[in-house]
Amino acid sequence: MASRQPAWHQPEKLPGVELPPLQIYNSLTRKKNDFVPLDPQGKKVTWYACGPTVYDISHLGHARNYVSTDIIRRILRDYFDFEVKFVMNITDVDDKIIIRARQRYLLSQFKSKHSTFDDATFQETHTAWKAYVVKNLGLVPEHTTTGDFKTASELAYKNVIEDKSLDGTTAPSEVEAKIKMHIRTAQAAADGLEAFSASRSTPQDELYAKVDDHYEKLFFEDMQALNVLDPDEITRVTEFIPQINTFVEKIIDKGFAYATGEGNVYFDIDAFEKNGNAYCRLEPQNRGNQELLKDGEGGLSKKRDDKRSKNDFALIKKSMPGEPAWPSERWGPSRPGWHIECHGLSDPRADYGYSQVNQIPDKTCIVKVLTRNSGGVDLMFPHHDNELAQSEAYWLGEKGCSASNHTWVRYFLHMGHLSIRGQKMSKSLKNFTSIREALAVGEDGTPAWTSRMVRIVLLLGSWKDGVEITEGLVSIAKGWEEKITNFFLKAVDIELSSNDTANNQPSPSNPLSIALDKAKKETDDALCDSFNTPLVMQAISNLVTEANSAISNDSNADTTSLLSIAHWITRIITIFGLNGSVSPNTATIGWEGVSIPIPAQPVIYSLSQIRDEVRRQARAKAVVPEVLEKLALQPLPATPTPENQSYVTAYQTFQTQLKTALAQSVGIETELLQLCDSLRDTVLWDQDIYLEDRDPPLPALVRPLDANMKAARADKERVAEEKRLAKERRLAEEATKKAAMAEKAKVQPQDMFKTDEFAEWDENGVPTKLKGGDDLPKSRRKKLEKEWKAQKVAHDKWKSDQK
Template structure:
């Protein structure tokens, strides 16, 4: 594969008529007129969560943002959406977390004497401290420093002469990561019960669904779990091999990127062509438990991973193993929505290699040039100006966020930012959201009170004609904003401008306000408000 900088591949525009809606499409890096392949029906696939831990505000960034886009497309533009989402319940992160949790619980359940625990802790800390010493990335180095400092403080308390059993338990919990990693290195290969892995993913899937319900995010029309699609994934891999784009190596199967890229019909890395040769990102996409098979090229990625001892496995023509991460979405989406997708969406962090590999697999499977027409990516989320990262232990769970602010206030924060842009979750942005909520609440109460007091229409004068023109202007402006990549920040400004115009109209106490006009303005704001701010999921 060439090492020269790649260009954005050609995009084929759907031939059907557009409703006027334009969406920012990662495949073109510009706004394209939106038109589904099949009349008014939109075939939509979104990457769901990998369920191994609590959902955080990074997840909310993606799922609330696309819930807003989904509701506007259905409730405002009138599209019929078939919304499919997956649950990744087979993944290296799940395997490691489940295995380490299991081994940590076995270890702490031994109730070893304090002296023995302290010796074990020293043994467990050695590789952890060595890893911390080698870390050069500032954010990760800071994370390690904080963890080590916390463990040192807990250890000092536990070693004191007047320490309690609770102090020792706190130390064990604080040092869970190094102890779990140490136990995994010793005994990870002995964990053979698949239920250990499936119970963890089932628990966090239920927790995720609870969070989405609390955030008023609509459920998908179809939910797919990787564990339920292993036979279909195996068949998908077999066809990719038959088409000349996959090969077996030491029980694993890899996608042949060079063979795919050599075909004039295909282009690899359509979302981020400049990252096609980024071996660091490619390796990260392979997961922490990569099978280590011999590959034709460093760019090749796993379609099927041979499982090692301590890893869940399923039967396949290539031996016991499990699906690679990228193939899971391609196979499940293709099974539920055969052929082309109108919309595929997910977080910006998935663009490369995950989404680019998904596209390559599906186009290799179908022998087509374009599997997805519109690829939408939600923007990054920061916390008080800093990158949010679970690996850096710098994240806020959805439950923590909901303990501070209501789902309505959080959604208003998201509405105040472009769905594809950067969002800083901070006290300042939440203050703005709370103020916006107050503006709308007071508007509805004010109009309701005025309409109760004034039930009879008076002469339709200059003030009424002016207000009517303002309502029409707001309707036009909001429509234009929504057509422009579902620009909710501008649409909110347009609606707040109408609220201000109505309030100014009501300040004139020399005349009786028109209940019909007040009702028209309030209904319009309420209807748009209801599309963005659902009271239930």
């Protein structure tokens, strides 16, 4: 029987509550819907997100999902002022996790059996390690030891490690992912065994720690490195097994699930649809897709063939030997299936209990579990479709739930995939799988990616669409970041070097005020349109262009309006998570990397102004000693402290050098320019401060050094050093050649051919006969005569030089 598609009920506006005109693209309806929270006051938003399956290290695909989720969460909280309750589950009994769970289970059994790690324990462990490698990493030679495992595995699985398929011809799949997991597991054990071999006194707990994994901890460390907010609540499947079992029992009692003699419980799709319910609401086009269904059931479920229909999915799985198991009177030792996990992860104290429903005027039932659910687009089918089916089956017929609407969740958000094009990647497009690799600092002192760059790339695209990382996209993102950074630098410089403008109000008719109002309106419209961040990024860029134009055309541009623009942009980029843990209400302009240290500011800005005037006069060749002498005597703008002492020393040293230079009567302009360059390129550079000279009348821009500037200077110095060394080699070669020619010139031309090769010579010493008595060929004689003449010239010159 074909299932009907029930009408989706758009929640009515809340009486007496003014909500923002926010619309969100809803995977349930495949269109944008008005966003109306469950909360009668319209403030509280309950959000449940499918968390990670923590069986391996996190990759950029995870970053795409959780960073995009974090961006939307921040916008709801900090822009629209909703009170967001964000709950995330940790999947710890999924089939991929079971592989890890078995390992942890066996490790626990091993530790309880062996109270000490002695030689016998070492031998038993080493034998087990060998067996593990042989079984799971067959390409690694059997004679491989723990000490050379790293090299052997890298050679054997070179393609896999380089993010290719095993044969190197296609993209990697689940097979390659498991190989990587086995390599890491075997390497961790090898490290532990090597540590024991190196030091028999290594504490037992330290040895076991080397072979245990902590992927959940690593996941949250990666999320923090990406500036992703921690969840308000974290739930784990294993903490809610009784609730999950009770949930499943109710579905069985309603006739929508069945237990088998094998100890498994399956959801009965036919029974569910015959009752008039809809199945596969999110991705109806994938209904019956056996490949996706098998993936959803898990690799350890391939031998489970006790289902009534091949489309039915597991709610409870019988635990195999070595797997974690929980008791059940109805179906025996078992563990939850993947799709049922999210239906027991609830905290009644936080108003997430499944026992509560909310009656609304049209008498339809809205389950008071969450306003929205989210995850990657790959979770739509079968995971979220199955979640919907089993939840709606549970609520069907419950008090307050009509037969036509027993909705579990109002809004489903699914983040698009992230992909990286090409096999051979440049540094900026490194085909890594690990977030840690992406953020790690390279040999040149800079990371392939930064947390900010990851966010900018994602903000430039729609959260619900796929993102393909290309050189063009990376270039656009870097250009956007550089443009905003440079504007912030100018704004901070204006704020710190200009008079107090805090009490000044820009005129509404001022062009910059008009541009700011336009950007605010565009931003509000874009964010209300399902969080359209690409349009906001463009609005910010356009606003910065107008501000930069005002600064360039008029050094005395309206500073109040410029600073208002800078503060507003700071607020928006902070809401987007581009400014670390800073509050969106910060009074500080910009993001990290646009301000020099606070203790340095009064001293360095005053010093920069002195240098500006010295440099201006020197370049104009119009030095006025009386003016510069006053600057050389200008008092310190701050009291010396341990925190600012290095900056004070730079200030006082420059003044002393300025006095010395002014005492000269010749070449004073050159001396002053060299003094200014030294302050910029050496003194302040060594304190991570740079004075970026600009065309008059603009003053030098005071800015902190960043990794890219340091890397650029290092590259420049490397090139210069290579040129110097090349010149030295060239000069050395020329000197050697010249010395050889000088030594050769000492020989008299009459003696230069007196060798065993010839038998007779003429009066000048040019050969006439070969050793055997034959006449020298005319062509050969002509050549030797030419050489003789050249030698005579060189010898005569040598003799002249000697005199």
